[in-house]
Amino acid sequence: MTDPVPATNPFRLLPSVDQLVAAADGLGLARPLATLLAKRALESLRARIAAGEWDAAGFAAFVERGGVLREIEDAAAKERRAGIARVVNATGVVLNTGLGRAPVHPEAAERMAEVARSYCVLEVDRDTNQRNQRDDRISELTTRLVGGEAAICVNNCAAAVLLALQTFAGGKECVVSRGELVEIGGSFRMPAVMERAGVKLVEVGTTNRTRAADFEGAIRVRTGLLLKVHTSNYRVVGFTEECEIDELARIGASHRVPVVFDLGSGLIDPDGATPLDFLDEHWTVTRAIASGCDAVTFSGDKLFGGPQAGFVVGKRDAIRAMRKNPLYRALRLDKSAIAGLERTLELMLEGRGDELPARRMLVAKADELRPLAERLAAEIGAVPGFAAEVVAERSQPGSGSAPHVFLDTFCVAVSRGDLSTERLARTLREGEPPVFARINGDRLLLDVRTLLPGDDAALAAAFRNLP
Ligand SMILES: *Cc1c(COP(=O)(O)O)cnc(C)c1O
Secondary structure, three states, X not given: OOOOOOOOOHHHHOOOHHHHXXXXXXXXXXXXXXXXXXXXXXXXXXXXHHOOOOOHHHXXXXXXXXXXXXXXXXXHHHHHHOOOOOOEEOOOEOXXXXXXXXXXXXXXXXXXXXXXXXXXXXXEOOOOOOEOOOOHHHHHHHHHHHOOOEEEEEOOHHHHHHHXXXXXXXXXXXXXXXXXXXXXXXXXXXXXXXXXXOOEEEEEOOOOEOOHHHHHHHOOOOEEEEXXXXXXXXXXXXXXXXXXXXXXXXXXXXXXXOEEEEEEOOEOOOOOOOOOHHHOOOOEHHHHHHOOOOEEEEEOOOOOXXXXXXXXXXXXXXXXXXXXXXXXXXXXXXXXXXXXXXXXXXXXXXXXXXXXXXHHHHHOOHHHHHHHHHHHHHHHHOOOOEEEEEEEEEEEXXXXXXXXXXXXXXXXXXXXXXXXXXXXXXXXXXXXXXEEOXXXXXXXXXXXXXXXXXXXXXXXXXXXXXX
16 A cells, blocks of 8 residues: 655654653753643644644644744643732722632731641630630621621622521522522522522512512411522612512511521621712611521622621521531631631721721722822833823722622723734733733723732733733
């Protein structure tokens, strides 16, 4: 048989894995990683050749230009960028879920790091050396801050809702208004969560109107829970009516059925802190608890401004029942989150709520932000190739909190003649430190509202370092 493949077969121009690993020696990769990336690069090139991306001459030219080595260089650069890393948030979305929601207070971060690298009194009482509950202190501090008799803390608010549902309505029925069967974030759909928690969903009312009588009429022997969900991420406007939580709490009490209010964003109004009333949130956590319902759930890393967590606060019996649920063991917090939450709670109780980064960003007024925007525009404008100007814009609270509320702000609009806006945004994300900006039409906006102390210098440096 004759060989049907001509001598210029592009596959034959590919180096061996060993050759490519040797060529990539200067990249400083550990040997196993270099081998892995070389194999993947060759595999991808083979697939692209097979797909007809090059003819024989074209591929020879690609090899000649060092294209094969560049494949592994790009993969190595991507590897260095992979994983969780600090970024500069210039999007103007304060509680940006993609960027980790609330940055914690430096003192909370310090506590988190300290307990992470050491042993700590996680589940033992220092006075008696007896076992205790890891969130005893959180429970104490939380009730001091927002009222209620006790609290329990889990991994996030979704876990808090799951625990409440399963504890009170597992194998039973949970009554919810049709107007509140929401999806929160990616895939947390109330009806689906209930199904998985073994809870039978009983929907009452209509999308726009649900009355107290609808709930009363749905209560049966098998009713385990009346649930109210704060529809923080959308709004029904116009001809609407809902059964308010105080009324629902009364109905629950008279039928001896627990009532839980899922607040989600969880607005706290601590003494000595600037009120966040401009968010137009009717329910603070304190007010929700005072309504008389059995438990309120809310996030640790939304308006509360702490690490990722989910609070359940309310009546002692309700909290005790949740603590006894074996599921709690699977949902409980780790020591670092506990340390961060304790410090965040203490700061608010000490009257230092305004120091919490997320709160500080939310309350900042446009004219307070302007000087920073002007300074940054001057620094970025001085980088060769860049044009930068200050523009009036609007920021957002984020994470479904007050989606209809916009906050007046100032942004730096930047451009570079040789780069499209998309390309510039990408270059910034890949830079050091990575910068996430907002794209508005053909403008790249850097919103100074969401910059942390020191971010302005990092941001200017990121521009100077751009390729
Ligand atoms: C955001 C939200 C949740 C989920 O909170 P996570 O802490 O992200 O799990 C649950 N319920 C409501 C109403 C929310 O807004």
